[in-house]
Amino acid sequence: MAGRPATKKGAAKSSPAVSSQKNNKRKVSASTEPLSKKAKVGAKIGNGKLNKVVPKSAEEDSEEDDESWAYGAVSDSDSDIEERDDEFVSAEEGSDIEVGALDDDFLGDEFAESDDEGKAPGTAMFGSDDDEGEDEGEEDEEDIFASNSEDSDDDDDMETKSRKLDAAAKLEAEEAEAELQTNIMLESDKYVLPEDNHEILQSTDLQVVQARIQEIVRVLNNFREMREGDRSRNDYIAQLLKDLCLYYGYNEYLMEKLFYIFPVSEAIEFFEANEVPRPVTIRTNTLKTRRRELAQALINRGVNLDPIGKWSKVGLQVFDSPVPIGATPEYLAGHYMLQAASSFLPVMALAPQEHERVLDMASAPGGKSTYIAALLKNTGMVFANDANKDRTKSLVANIHRLGVKNAVVCNYDGREFPGVIGGFDRVLLDAPCSGTGVISKDASVKTNKSEQDFQMLSQLQKELVLSAIDSVDAGSKTGGYIVYSTCSVTVDENEDVVNYALRKRPNVKLVSTGLDFGKEGFTRYREKVFHPSVSLTRRYYPHMHNMDGFYVAKFKKISNKIPKKMDDNVDLDEEEEFAPSANKAGKRTRGGKKTEEELEKVSFNADEDEELIRASQAKLLHTQKGIKLRPKKSEGTK
Amino acid sequence: MRPLTEVETKTFFEKLAKYIGRNITHLIDRGDETYCFRLHRDRVYYVSESVMRKATSIGRDQLISLGICFGKFTKTGKFRMHVTCLDYIAQYAKHKVWIKPNGEMPFLYGNHVVKAHIGRVTEDTPEHQGVIIYSMTDIPLGFGVTARSTSDTRKMEPTAIVVFHQADIGEYLRQEDTLF
Numbered sequence: 112m113a114g115r116p117a118t119k120k121g122a123a124k125s126s127p128a129v130s131s132q133k134n135n136k137r138k139v140s141a142s143t144e145p146l147s148k149k150a151k152v153g154a155k156i157g158n159g160k161l162n163k164v165v166p167k168s169a170e171e172d173s174e175e176d177d178e179s180w181a182y183g184a185v186s187d188s189d190s191d192i193e194e195r196d197d198e199f200v201s202a203e204e205g206s207d208i209e210v211g212a213l214d215d216d217f218l219g220d221e222f223a224e225s226d227d228e229g230k231a232p233g234t235a236m237f238g239s240d241d242d243e244g245e246d247e248g249e250e251d252e253e254d255i256f257a258s259n260s261e262d263s264d265d266d267d268d269m270e271t272k273s274r275k276l277d278a279a280a281k282l283e284a285e286e287a288e289a290e291l292q293t294n295i296m297l298e299s300d301k302y303v304l305p306e307d308n309h310e311i312l313q314s315t316d317l318q319v320v321q322a323r324i325q326e327i328v329r330v331l332n333n334f335r336e337m338r339e340g341d342r343s344r345n346d347y348i349a350q351l352l353k354d355l356c357l358y359y360g361y362n363e364y365l366m367e368k369l370f371y372i373f374p375v376s377e378a379i380e381f382f383e384a385n386e387v388p389r390p391v392t393i394r395t396n397t398l399k400t401r402r403r404e405l406a407q408a409l410i411n412r413g414v415n416l417d418p419i420g421k422w423s424k425v426g427l428q429v430f431d432s433p434v435p436i437g438a439t440p441e442y443l444a445g446h447y448m449l450q451a452a453s454s455f456l457p458v459m460a461l462a463p464q465e466h467e468r469v470l471d472m473a474s475a476p477g478g479k480s481t482y483i484a485a486l487l488k489n490t491g492m493v494f495a496n497d498a499n500k501d502r503t504k505s506l507v508a509n510i511h512r513l514g515v516k517n518a519v520v521c522n523y524d525g526r527e528f529p530g531v532i533g534g535f536d537r538v539l540l541d542a543p544c545s546g547t548g549v550i551s552k553d554a555s556v557k558t559n560k561s562e563q564d565f566q567m568l569s570q571l572q573k574e575l576v577l578s579a580i581d582s583v584d585a586g587s588k589t590g591g592y593i594v595y596s597t598c599s600v601t602v603d604e605n606e607d608v609v610n611y612a613l614r615k616r617p618n619v620k621l622v623s624t625g626l627d628f629g630k631e632g633f634t635r636y637r638e639k640v641f642h643p644s645v646s647l648t649r650r651y652y653p654h655m656h657n658m659d660g661f662y663v664a665k666f667k668k669i670s671n672k673i674p675k676k677m678d679d680n681v682d683l684d685e686e687e688e689f690a691p692s693a694n695k696a697g698k699r700t701r702g703g704k705k706t707e708e709e710l711e712k713v714s715f716n717a718d719e720d721e722e723l724i725r726a727s728q729a730k731l732l733h734t735q736k737g738i739k740l741r742p743k744k745s746e747g748t749k
Numbered sequence: 750m751r752p753l754t755e756v757e758t759k760t761f762f763e764k765l766a767k768y769i770g771r772n773i774t775h776l777i778d779r780g781d782e783t784y785c786f787r788l789h790r791d792r793v794y795y796v797s798e799s800v801m802r803k804a805t806s807i808g809r810d811q812l813i814s815l816g817i818c819f820g821k822f823t824k825t826g827k828f829r830m831h832v833t834c835l836d837y838i839a840q841y842a843k844h845k846v847w848i849k850p851n852g853e854m855p856f857l858y859g860n861h862v863v864k865a866h867i868g869r870v871t872e873d874t875p876e877h878q879g880v881i882i883y884s885m886t887d888i889p890l891g892f893g894v895t896a897r898s899t900s901d902t903r904k905m906e907p908t909a910i911v912v913f914h915q916a917d918i919g920e921y922l923r924q925e926d927t928l929f
Contacts, residue, residue, distance in 0.1 A: 443918035
């Protein structure tokens with residue numbers, strides 16, 4: 112019985128896992144159980160050794176094996192779950208009795224057994240099979256329940272002894288395990304992936320679809336053991352994607368795009384989180400009030416709220432409110448702004464300092480711009496730009512309502528900066544994006560975004576980020592920072608754009624965002640590899656942080672000089688993003704067609720480009736009024 | 750964007766003086782920074798000189814707003830104060846009216862202030878005087894023009910209008926499209 116405490120310990124350790132998978136085990140059909148028992152017994156006999164003590168590792172592995180055939184059994188006969196449940200109950204009872212009886216048996220000779228290696232095969236068989244119990248799924252469960260109550264009796268001496276024995280028996284156990292596995296593999300049935308055009312695929316019964324999603328996810332999570340025959344991972348994933356599209360209502364392109372960002376089970380969580388609205392959050396306008404006062408005023412109106420979290424000193428989370436939270440006198444007086452928690456982040460990352468000149472390139476409806484102004488305490492100035500004239504109305508309204516006195520609102524295409532005005536201390540670019548992070552807010556994204564949209568958006572974002580970088584004065588005493596953010600989770604709108612900016616503007620580097628939570632940006636994604644510093648950027652997910660999906664990257668501009676890149680390889684690489692097969696000759700015309708001002712400006716690798724660049728630089732400088740860094744810039748580029 | 754002409758300045762200041770009287774000088778001669786009034790598309794903006802200078806880079810068509818909008822000139826040449834200037838005129842207001850919590854929402858929906866809703870009034874407010882309306886918690890809610898002098902209101906019945914509505918912060922929602 113020396114082995115007993117140890118095994119019990121092992122059982123206790125693994126018990127949470129076991130209990131979590133209890134449901135699966137319940138589905139095990141009674142008919143398969145005896146077979147597996149036999150198999151194991153056979154394995155041990157075949158081994159020719161006396162496995163008095165089965166080491167933990169072996170036990171755990173065999174547990175997994177059990178589970179794997181458990182799934183097989185479930186999928187095998189989908190129809191009669193109830194029946195099997197009944198059977199299982201009876202099996203359970205049976206094993207219960209069995210275990211009890213055996214336990215009694217053991218009380219007699221457990222010590223002898225544990226100390227003596229060369230015991231008679233019969234007793235040893237019993238010992239290994241039932242006392243250690245974990246060999247088999249059903250009895251395993253029983254044993255755990257039994258042992259949990261008995262744990263207090265455990266003796267330390269026995270434990271140490273058993274550990275020694277564990278080590279000694281490891282080798283044998285491994286061999287046994289190998290055999291077990293092969294035996295089980297023979298018996299087990301996997302989740303059968305429905306064939307194409309199978310009737311199941313036609314069914315739109317969401318419960319069926321959901322069940323199938325869960326099964327496939329389970330298979331994918333333990334693919335080696337649970338795959339069915341030679342079906343490839345792609346088969347499973349293809350089916351899963353189809354089911355997810357159906358179940359959550361995404362179009363296939365978007366589903367595929369989002370699916371590969373996450374591990375399989377996390378992806379499901381993400382889609383699930385997109386169905387649930389995020390909590391309503393408000394930001395205290397520190398220009399007019401303080402959070403404590405605001406909270407008090409709102410509580411007096413019957414609003415139920417709490418601070419948003421430790422990371423923000425101005426955020427409040429509203430749970431429920433008897434009055435419309437967007438029309439209280441406090442709201443109208445500009446004491447707070449209805450603003451998603453995620454949109455605090457880019458401004459916090461930007462961290463504007465007083466007396467700075469800050470540009471918000473895509474600012475409507477002004478949540479972030481007014482936050483910037485609040486952090487500036489109405490000193491310095493904020494340029495709030497938005498390309499959409501209709502949206503500037505709400506922007507102006509919010510700026511006035513919140514009492515921002517140093518703002519200039521303008522209506523340019525962001526790409527026209529720094530042609531309009533440059534030399535900012537900090538620039539915030541909350542780029543227009545596909546909105547895949549805010550699906551819970553606007554579900555139309557699920558269906559109306561096509562591949563073309565994504566291409567156009569990432570193209571626009573790349574142009575904007577270069578404009579943003581060029582609008583910053585690296586010589587600023589306090590600033591020289593650019594923050595790029597999107598409310599999207601896709602890689603080609605985030606890391607890809609940042610990586611592009613790093614390559615096109617070697618005079619910037621990524622710096623820490625200063626946000627102490629969030630996931631690191633990807634440094635590699637599928638076939639793409641990004642600059643290692645991309646890990647300094649931050650990703651936020653609805654299922655993880657309970658805020659909209661978001662991405663924040665912070666650049667520091669080192670110099671105003673854009674170093675020339677004469678390296679052809681780099682330029683070719685860049686071009687590949689837009690046109691994989693484009694050669695150099697085709698490139699220039701493509702660039703022209705797309706009116707990529709920024710691209711033209713920088714991607715000079717041939718001599719004849721030089722003239723064009725000079726001309727456009729001259730034009731650019733003409734349009735730049737009141738910019739002090741003109742001489743520097745012209746030096747740098749000529 | 751241009752400075753106001755003589756006539757415009759006169760009309761504008763006359764209107765402004767109805768609310769803040771001679772305190773206009775505080776708006777022009779400020780201790781911290783030079784501020785100025787600028788006219789852009791019929792609207793008068795109050796903005797610091799440094800911001801104004803930088804805003805000259807923005808084209809006329811693209812410039813939407815700068816600093817704080819005080820109001821606009823109508824086509825007939827009169828000046829109309831907008832609620833957006835409330836911050837400034839509340840700061841320098843001479844005459845104030847506080848309204849009770851039950852009168853807040855009616856006022857914010859654009860109604861006149863009736864006597865029953867009045868909590869407090871500045872003493873000696875004459876008739877037809879521009880006043881700032883506050884909630885009892887001292888949040889400026891808007892401004893209006895008194896219908897009667899303070900002494901006269903005492904004799905009035907509770908449903909009688911005491912302050913004519915001019916502008917209120919509810920306009921940020923109600924008139925977002927036309928205000929800016």
